[in-house]
Amino acid sequence: MQINNLTLIAILVTCLLFTACSDDDDPKDIVRETRMEVSSETGVMYALFDDKQEHPIECMLVKTEESPDQWVPMAFGTIEGFTYERGHEYYLSVRKTILANPPADAYNCTYSLLKILSDRLVVEPEIPVDKEITSLDDIEYQALCPFDKYAINNLYIVNSEGMIRYADGHKMPGYDAARIYIEDVLPKDNSNWVKFHSVPYMAIYSYVASPLSDEIRLVRNESSGPMFKNVVPENEYHHIVNNMTSGEEIQYVMVLANVSKLGLQKVQFSIRKE
Known part of the structure; x- marks a missing residue:
């Protein structure tokens, strides 16, 4: 069967429309700017699959727009381009990406630093020791x-x-x-x-x-x-x-x-x- 030019054009247009519709139906990453407060103190968290909580890991404590009244643990190195120093209190602008297809062994969000809005060294009080150390x-x-x-x-x-x-x-x-x-x-x-x-x-x-x-x-x-x-x-x-x-x-x-x-x-x- 021969296909004339008009038929061929119609087939191509249909294919393009189908491809466009398919792309629109695919899930997309959601990217937005958000603000984040980082505590001068650190906390403890556990790895994603450490269900028994047998291996505690020191981590940052952050407040986000989603949890403005609660300190949430976040692993060191989670925010690309940001290096945390203990004793410093930060206020950050970060790019948050909610992944449409996150890896099975990772979280569904990634973060990258846009700007450090403030960085304040918190002067810590004298550290108490439970027992007297004289030597x-x-x-x-x-x-x-x-x-x-x-x-x-x-x-x-x-x-x-x-x-x-x-x-x-x-x-x-x-x-x-x-x-x-x-x-x-x-x-x-x-x-x-x-x-x-x-x-x-x-x-x-x-x-x-x-x-x-x-x-x-x-x-x-x-x-x-x-x-x-x-x-x-x-x-x-x-x-x-x-x-x-x-x-x-x-x-x-x-x-x-x-x-x-x-x-x-x-x-x-x-x-x-x-």
């Missing part, structure tokens, strides 16, 4: 600890102008902005890798033993480590800058601790006067 021997440890999960730089060099450098010569930010970075170095082939990345093994606090003081202080670590000024308070820093002689070196000891203030691992670093 490092008083610290109770979490089961299976200490183990070599964390590492820090072990030498900082300070000159008479107060400039701080790493041992390799790289300059650190000024005293008020410098940080002691805590690096997670536990290899993934460790048989306890999953267990050691649950909340009880996260370094939330640090007990600090100073060579210039008899007291044991407890400081809060942010997501990447404590601020240098919290570990080495201003009076001790001034002593290092103004009173130590060239080449003199002192050593600080930190016992990393979890959210329950149980010890995880002892680390130490030295400060040398240039």
